[in-house]
Amino acid sequence: MSSQPVSSPPLSRLPLSNPASGAAVLEDIEIETDAALRESFAIQGVVPACVVSPRNAEEVALLLDLAADRGWVVAASGGHTRQNTGGIPERVDILLRTHRLNAIEHYDPGDLTIGAGAGMTLADLQATLAKHNQYLPLDPGDPEHSTVGGILASAAHGPLLASFGGVREFCIGVQFVTAGGKRAKGGGRVVKNVAGYDLMKLMIGSHGTLGVVTSASFKVCPRPRQTRTYVATFESPQKVMKYRNWLMQSGLDWMCFEAVSPPAREYLCELPDVREVEEPPEDDFSDDPMFRMDEADSATSLDSARPPSAATARASAFVSPGRMSQDKTWKVYLKVAGSDAIFKRYEHELSQEVEHLNGEAETEIWRWIQNYENAVMARHRNAMIIDISVPLTAVSGTFQAASNSALHQNFFAASIGRVTEGRLVCAMIPISVDPPAAMQYAAAMSELRSLLPADSTARVVYCPLEAKEHFDLWGAPVTDLETMKAVKQALDPKDILNRGRFMV
Amino acid sequence: MALVQDLQAICGKDAVLHRPEELMLYEYDAGVDRGTPHAVVFPSTTQHVSAIMALATSAGISVVPRGAGTGISGGAIARDKAIIVGFSRMNKIIEIDVANRRAVVQPGVINLDLTVAATRQGFCFAPDPSSQRACTIGGNVAENAGGPHTLAHGVTVNHVTGLEVVLPSGRIVNLGGKVGPGTGYDLTGFFVGSEGTLGIATQITVKLTKLPETVATFLAIYNTIEDAANTVVALTAAGITPSALEMLDGWTLRAVEEATHAGYPMDSGAVLLIELEGMREMVEEQALDLADICTEIGARELRRARDEKERQLLWSGRKNAFGAIGRLSPSYYVQDGVIPRTRIPETLRFIEGVGKKYGLTIGNIFHAGDGNLHPLILFDTRDAAQTQRTLAAGRDILEFCVSVGGSITGEHGVGMEKMEMMSFMFTDDDLDTMTSVRNAFNPNSTLNPQKVLPTTRSCRETLGSAHPLAGLGVPAHV
Numbered sequence: 002m003s004s005q006p007v008s009s010p011p012l013s014r015l016p017l018s019n020p021a022s023g024a025a026v027l028e029d030i031e032i033e034t035d036a037a038l039r040e041s042f043a044i045q046g047v048v049p050a051c052v053v054s055p056r057n058a059e060e061v062a063l064l065l066d067l068a069a070d071r072g073w074v075v076a077a078s079g080g081h082t083r084q085n086t087g088g089i090p091e092r093v094d095i096l097l098r099t100h101r102l103n104a105i106e107h108y109d110p111g112d113l114t115i116g117a118g119a120g121m122t123l124a125d126l127q128a129t130l131a132k133h134n135q136y137l138p139l140d141p142g143d144p145e146h147s148t149v150g151g152i153l154a155s156a157a158h159g160p161l162l163a164s165f166g167g168v169r170e171f172c173i174g175v176q177f178v179t180a181g182g183k184r185a186k187g188g189g190r191v192v193k194n195v196a197g198y199d200l201m202k203l204m205i206g207s208h209g210t211l212g213v214v215t216s217a218s219f220k221v222c223p224r225p226r227q228t229r230t231y232v233a234t235f236e237s238p239q240k241v242m243k244y245r246n247w248l249m250q251s252g253l254d255w256m257c258f259e260a261v262s263p264p265a266r267e268y269l270c271e272l273p274d275v276r277e278v279e280e281p282p283e284d285d286f287s288d289d290p291m292f293r294m295d296e297a298d299s300a301t302s303l304d305s306a307r308p309p310s311a312a313t314a315r316a317s318a319f320v321s322p323g324r325m326s327q328d329k330t331w332k333v334y335l336k337v338a339g340s341d342a343i344f345k346r347y348e349h350e351l352s353q354e355v356e357h358l359n360g361e362a363e364t365e366i367w368r369w370i371q372n373y374e375n376a377v378m379a380r381h382r383n384a385m386i387i388d389i390s391v392p393l394t395a396v397s398g399t400f401q402a403a404s405n406s407a408l409h410q411n412f413f414a415a416s417i418g419r420v421t422e423g424r425l426v427c428a429m430i431p432i433s434v435d436p437p438a439a440m441q442y443a444a445a446m447s448e449l450r451s452l453l454p455a456d457s458t459a460r461v462v463y464c465p466l467e468a469k470e471h472f473d474l475w476g477a478p479v480t481d482l483e484t485m486k487a488v489k490q491a492l493d494p495k496d497i498l499n500r501g502r503f504m505v
Numbered sequence: 506m507a508l509v510q511d512l513q514a515i516c517g518k519d520a521v522l523h524r525p526e527e528l529m530l531y532e533y534d535a536g537v538d539r540g541t542p543h544a545v546v547f548p549s550t551t552q553h554v555s556a557i558m559a560l561a562t563s564a565g566i567s568v569v570p571r572g573a574g575t576g577i578s579g580g581a582i583a584r585d586k587a588i589i590v591g592f593s594r595m596n597k598i599i600e601i602d603v604a605n606r607r608a609v610v611q612p613g614v615i616n617l618d619l620t621v622a623a624t625r626q627g628f629c630f631a632p633d634p635s636s637q638r639a640c641t642i643g644g645n646v647a648e649n650a651g652g653p654h655t656l657a658h659g660v661t662v663n664h665v666t667g668l669e670v671v672l673p674s675g676r677i678v679n680l681g682g683k684v685g686p687g688t689g690y691d692l693t694g695f696f697v698g699s700e701g702t703l704g705i706a707t708q709i710t711v712k713l714t715k716l717p718e719t720v721a722t723f724l725a726i727y728n729t730i731e732d733a734a735n736t737v738v739a740l741t742a743a744g745i746t747p748s749a750l751e752m753l754d755g756w757t758l759r760a761v762e763e764a765t766h767a768g769y770p771m772d773s774g775a776v777l778l779i780e781l782e783g784m785r786e787m788v789e790e791q792a793l794d795l796a797d798i799c800t801e802i803g804a805r806e807l808r809r810a811r812d813e814k815e816r817q818l819l820w821s822g823r824k825n826a827f828g829a830i831g832r833l834s835p836s837y838y839v840q841d842g843v844i845p846r847t848r849i850p851e852t853l854r855f856i857e858g859v860g861k862k863y864g865l866t867i868g869n870i871f872h873a874g875d876g877n878l879h880p881l882i883l884f885d886t887r888d889a890a891q892t893q894r895t896l897a898a899g900r901d902i903l904e905f906c907v908s909v910g911g912s913i914t915g916e917h918g919v920g921m922e923k924m925e926m927m928s929f930m931f932t933d934d935d936l937d938t939m940t941s942v943r944n945a946f947n948p949n950s951t952l953n954p955q956k957v958l959p960t961t962r963s964c965r966e967t968l969g970s971a972h973p974l975a976g977l978g979v980p981a982h983v
Contacts, residue, residue, distance in 0.1 A: 107910075111742050111847040112876075134744070156686065169686060169694060170663055185938035189930065191843045193875040194912040195649045195698050196919055196930055197957065198939045199662065202694030206686060223744030250627070252718030254784050299604040342786040390687040392605045423684060456667070458687030478689035479667070481678035484946070485690045491945035492938070504689055 030060050042096045044076055045089045045466055049096035056101045058176060058184055058215040065213065065497075066182025068095055074500045075180075077213045079120060079148030083155045086462045087208055087502035089469055097213060099150050105129055106216050107190060114173065114190055116218035119150030134224045138165040138256075142372045150214040155462075156206035159371045160257040160336070163419040165222075168205055174218035175201045177211075180493035185212070192220045203488065210503045211492045225338030228256065230363045231347060232356040235331040238262070238397035242298040244333060245396075245420050253350065257336035257419075259370050262400060263329045264415035265428070268376040269369040298394045334366060373417055377428040378463060385412070385442055385464040387449070389425040391457040396420050402452035403427040409448060410441035427459075442468035450476055475504040508564060512546045512588070515556045520547045520594070531571070531589050535636070537838055537886075538579035538921050542569070543586040549594045551669060551677055551707040558705065558951075559675030561588055567954045568673075570701045572613065572644030575636040577839055578920030580647060580700045584955045590705065592643050598622055599708070606713045607666065607683050612643025612706050616650075619711070628713035631658035634916070635824045646706050649698030651916030653823065656874040657748035657782070658714060660916065662697040667710030670696065670703075673951045683710055695942075700918050701953040703946035717748070717782035721792055722810040724819055725777040725799045726770055730754050730869075732803040733775035734850040737873040739798050740779075741846050745791050749780040750874030751823050754853075757830075757868035757881065758822070764829035767822030773805070777873065778823055826870050827881075834866075834883035838895050841917040842906030846876045852905065856880050859901050863894040877915035878906070904929055919957045927959050 033039070033052045042052050055061045068075050073094035078084065099120035106116035110133035117126050123137075123144040130136050140159030141147055147157065153175065158167045165171070174188035177200075187200025204214055235241045241260050248258070261269065337347055348357075358366060369376065374386045391399045400416050407414035407429045418425035429445055431437050437445070442464050450459050461474040478485070482505065489496075489505045509523045522528060522545040531545050543566065548554045561568045570590045571581035583589050592613030600609040603626050608619060616637040620629040632645055633652035640650070646668070651660045658664075667681040681693035696703055727733040733752055740747065753761065753776050758769040769776055779795065781788045792809070799807050810816035822829075830837050844852050853869060856878075860867040868881040880902055884895040903913045907929040914923055927936060940958055947953075 109845055109847060111738055112845040113741060114845065156691075166659075166663065167686070169691065170659060179938055183934045183938060184932075185935045186931070187935075187939075189912050190910045191845060191876055191912050191915075193651060193655070193660065193843050193872070193877045193915040195660075195916055196912045196914050196923075197927060197935070198942060199649070199695055199698055200939070200942075202662070202691045203942065205694075206689075206691055211690075223746070249715070252784055254787075339784070339787055340790055342790070343784060346784065346786055390684045392607075392683055394604045456682030456684045456687075458684065458689075460688040475688045479682045479684070479687060480680045480689050480692050482689070484672070484678055484680070484692060487945040488690060488692070488695075488942060491941045 030055055030064065039096075042078060042081060042098070044084045044093055044096070045469070047090045047093050049076065049093040051094070052096045052098060054098045054101050058102070058178060061097065061102075061178045061213055061215055062182045062184050064095065064097060064182075065178050065180060068497050069181050069495055072495055073497060075213070075497050076499050077150065077154070077209045079151030079154075080122060080143065080146030082143050082146045083151060083157065083462070086155060087474060087499070089466065089501070090499065091501040099148060099213075099215070102150075102215055107218070110135060113221050113223075114192060114218060115221055116174065116190060116216060117149050118216045119148060119153075119214045121149050123147045123149070123152060130221055131224065135221045136224045137171060137219050137221050139168055139171065140371050142375050144371075149217050153205050153214050153217055154207060154209045158419070158424065160259045160334075160367065160419060162424055163258040163421050164254070164256050169202065171219045171221075172201045172205060172217055173220050175204050175214060176216045177204060177214045179212050180495065180498050184215075188218070190218050208503045209499045210489060210505070211498065213498070225256070226340075228336055228338045228359070228363065229344050229347070230358040230366065231335045231337065231351055232358060233333045233335070233351065234354070235333065238331055238400045239298075241331050241333055241420065242397045246298065248335075249421060251350065253347065255335050255337050257334065257367070258421045259334045260418050260420045261332040261334065261370075262414070262416045263331060264413055264430075265373070265417045266328070266332065268373055268380070268415060268428070269366065272380065298396050298398070334370065336363075336367065370417065373426060374428070374463065377415065377430065381430050383431050383436065383465045385429040385445070385468070386462045387427040387429065387446070387459050388462050389427055389453075389457070389459045391423045391425065391453060393421070393423050395454045395457065396423060396425070399425060399453060399457075402449055403429070406445045406449040406452065410445040411435050411437040412441075412445060439465075439468045439470070443472045446473070446476070478504065508566065508588075509544050511560055512544060512557065515560065516546055516548050516553050520549070521545070531574070531583070531591075534574045534576045534579060534581050536577035536579055536920070536922055537836070538582050540579075540582040540584055541586070542583035542589040545589040545591055547591045547594045551671065554590065554671045554705055554707050555675045555677050557588070557590060558671050558673055562673050562675065562949070562951050567951050568705075569953050570643070570647065570705045572641030572647070573615070573636070573639045575640040576644060576648060576918065576920065577841075578648075578914070578918040578922040580918050580920040580953070580956060581644070582921060584921070587954070592641060595707065596641075601626070601713070602683070603628065603713065605683055607710055608713055609708060609710050610642050612641060612646070612709060614642050616640050616642055616645060623713050624716065627716050629716055630711055631655070631664055631714040632661045635827065642709055642711065643706055646697050646709055647699070647701045648916070648918040651872070651877065653749040653751055653872060654780070655916075656750060656872065657746065662694055664712045664714070665693060665697050665709060666712060668693055668696055668706045669708035671705045671707055673704070673947050673949070677707070678704075681710070698918070700920060700957050702943055702957055704952065719785040719788045720748075720780060720782045720816070721788050722816040722819055723777075723779040723781075723792075723795065724769070724808045724810075725779060725804045726773045726806040726808070727775045727777070727804055728773065729803075730775040730853055731850055733777050734853055734873070736777060736799055736802045736804065737849055738847050739802055740795065741874075743794060743798060745794055745798070747779050747874055748782040749778065750872070751778040752776070752869070752871055752873040753778070753823070753826070754869040756866070757826065757870045760833055760868065761822045761826045761829045761870075764832055765822045765825050767818050769822055770806075778819060823870070830868065830881055830883070835885045835887070836883075838882040838884060838899055839917070840878065840880045840882070840899050840902055841914045842878045842880075842903050842911060843915040844876045844878065844906050844909050844911040846874070848909045848911075849873060849876065852878065852909065855905050856902055859898050862901075863898045865891070865894060865898055867898070872915070875915070876911065878902075900926065921956055924955070924957060924959045927957070
């Protein structure tokens with residue numbers, strides 16, 4: 002992608018008419034150049050030249066029209082919660098905040114559809130829906146700050162992915178502004194629609210490189226009347242997978258199915274102090290050269306009469322704060338919605354040893370799981386967070402591969418995962434006595450990637466800036482890179498959107 | 506003839522059709538448009554497809570991929586003497602990978618064949634268009650096909666994780682694979698529903714869906730269509746989540762009953778076909794709520810299928826409905842508009858008005874649960890004036906759908922039939938944006954030209970026969 006040598010925006014003179022479009026005048030748009038404010042919106046240490054908060058899609062279009070004309074690099078920002086993902090930007094001339102694009106654009110409870118501005122937070126959207134006993138089954142971390150636009154751009158996900166899929170399955174329409182300043186839309190407001198190309202899919206997960214989303218529409222669901230969470234305990238990830246396979250063949254349905262590795266359990270509860278880890282916790286993996294990852298988790302039989310021997314339960318679901326737990330068991334958190342009869346069925350079919358959570362304890366544990374990445378980053382600023390997609394048969398092998406790759410480079414791995422969908426979140430946490438060098442982040446990633454089976458991907462969603470040099474943060478895509486580049490070229494020929502941050 | 510010989514050199518002598526009488530069979534789909542191809546070629550491998558595409562691109566001849574020809578929007582019809590690429594020889598199920606919940610198929614595999622193959626192991630392929638006994642998965646991918654059960658399970662795009670695609674240049678690329686969206690743009694999702702205008706899918710990886718533990722199928726019988734429509738609104742509002750929710754109006758159900766004897770009462774004003782599925786406890790609880798709502802709103806009877814045979818009988822009426830209409834009318838024009846579910850009652854009143862305005866019989870049979878209407882307008886193509894009124898009526902209905910916040914097509918695709926109606930929903934900037942992405946894949950419009958995006962703005966694409974009656978066999982002067 003060519004990047005033209007251009008000057009940064011003349012800050013004092015930004016509100017001027019754009020010669021390219023003649024009449025367009027930006028003088029009404031609020032442009033902030035205050036140093037402290039700009040610094041607060043730095044992206045990976047790169048301070049934007051100015052911060053602009055357009056009030057509507059027209060203003061976004063005017064800005065992008067002007068930016069394209071001048072070759073200014075634009076980065077859109079919702080809650081500024083996932084800006085550490087991707088490469089360090091070459092520069093940011095305009096940081097485009099979406100927080101004023103925060104209106105509910107349509108909501109028809111009877112139709113189970115809602116549309117909202119890109120800057121609306123997920124929490125506000127859910128609050129609107131909750132008034133009608135509805136919700137959007139998306140639960141990425143930090144919902145108080147995560148916005149509609151940011152969730153689309155990053156395709157962020159949470160534990161509800163296990164049964165609802167991601168934002169891709171719920172977004173029914175999107176409005177955005179192209180890098181040329183054109184307002185465009187795909188889809189609409191109805192739940193079924195094949196008119197025109199599916200531009201929603203292009204925007205989702207494109208990390209703001211194909212357009213600036215200004216609003217989106219979603220289909221939503223009735224809220225479950227009640228839920229319960231069952232916690233099962235296992236000695237090894239292989240046993241977790243046997244349990245998963247048994248449940249996936251059973252008649253039972255669930256909302257969330259989250260596996261938690263022993264080291265990850267530390268981050269699902271409060272700790273009094275920030276604390277560095279002295280020694281890596283053991284999680285019972287050994288280097289086994291004969292290990293066949295792609296077959297490891299295959300279902301062994303269709304016999305669904307009994308659950309595989311599960312729980313060698315320890316009483317506490319939580320490790321005691323302040324010290325690394327000696328409890329090396331894995332946990333499965335299974336969230337179920339329905340009537341008392343459904344819960345009774347579950348309690349009958351699951352093994353006797355499962356723990357039951359409801360009420361505040363249940364809300365609490367899911368809040369921790371949802372915010373897992375943030376909990377790790379709050380305690381270890383040098384951690385690396387990896388979002389992994391693998392086939393179902395490779396899940397326990399992937400947990401093992403992550404653990405080994407981490408240990409070889411002076412990290413330990415703390416992983417959780419939506420294991421019924423093959424989506425894992427792995428935190429590689431530096432060992433404090435001998436922390437990894439910057440190069441070891443890349444080394445751990447390349448080892449991990451080399452161990453994953455075909456079609457898998459592992460992308461770094463967070464790592465320290467010092468480690469980002471010469472680092473393939475995204476990993477090799479399964480999808481043809483040349484075609485991706487052609488799409489980028491079509492929608493952002495001057496490469497003004499998030500230049501240098503994505504894979505194309 | 507040189508082109509035919511070149512195609513024969515690629516795929517074999519017996520793999521190319523070119524005589525006029527052979528080509529006539531490929532002039533049409535299940536809709537109203539027509540167009541004669543230059544030749545029809547049947548590749549056996551991805552390499553064949555690649556060589557055909559490269560040949561066509563260098564010769565400047567366009568290519569139209571075609572599955573079973575069951576589409577109803579003209580997506581598989583040749584414009585401008587294009588070459589049709591048929592997939593009846595690429596019809597193998599390559600792999601059923603139960604452990605990973607995936608199947609890998611060639612594009613010519615018939616939708617129901619995959620489900621039949623997976624059922625033995627407790628799975629199905631969820632998209633179930635009414636043509637599922639004939640339509641191909643390649644065609645489902647092109648059209649982003651739906652079906653009654655997509656209400657709960659989602660449409661084709663929600664079930665495709667990977668594609669092998671031949672681009673117009675002949676290059677073979679992978680978009681996604683067995684694992685869901687990973688790193689990079691979701692071009693798999695973007696490709697599904699692109700109606701053969703971006704590339705030709707030569708291998709498709711789909712999700713397999715677990716068969717439900719319990720299925721309960723109901724027929725709710727109403728004296729008036731308003732009560733049936735209001736029931737749909739009430740069920741949605743009450744948080745009842747059927748896996749299918751279909752409506753037939755009185756006229757349609759009588760036509761269907763005469764043909765299929767599914768047991769729909771001949772004197773009723775409308776019926777709803779409702780299916781619940783999932784854990785048995787949930788199904789039974791929702792069944793009670795469902796009965797309350799149906800009764801409260803005025804269903805005169807609610808029948809529940811007692812066994813699989815009764816269930817199949819109830820569904821046979823729905824799934825064979827279009828065939829039943831064929832007994833009554835020389836032609837019919839099926840619309841595919843979508844509306845917000847709360848607007849069903851008023852939209853049905855509007856459609857009734859349209860029928861009166863144009864003096865046409867319009868039946869209604871549709872996926873009520875997601876607001877996807879299928880008004881069936883009966884007409885006779887030999888009556889030019891009536892044909893024109895039919896098209897005008899269809900246009901009025903779709904305009905109304907869009908005016909209440911809906912769409913011109915829910916699952917049939919835009920194709921050639923509705924391309925000029927794209928402007929009801931999309932601005933020039935929207936369409937220009939779509940065009941620029943289309944051009945990233947298919948820059949010279951070699952592949953399926955003059956489909957999906959309107960041609961009436963001359964800058965967008967070389968203008969072809971864009972008259973709305975083109976291909977209908979209607980004289981140009983009408």
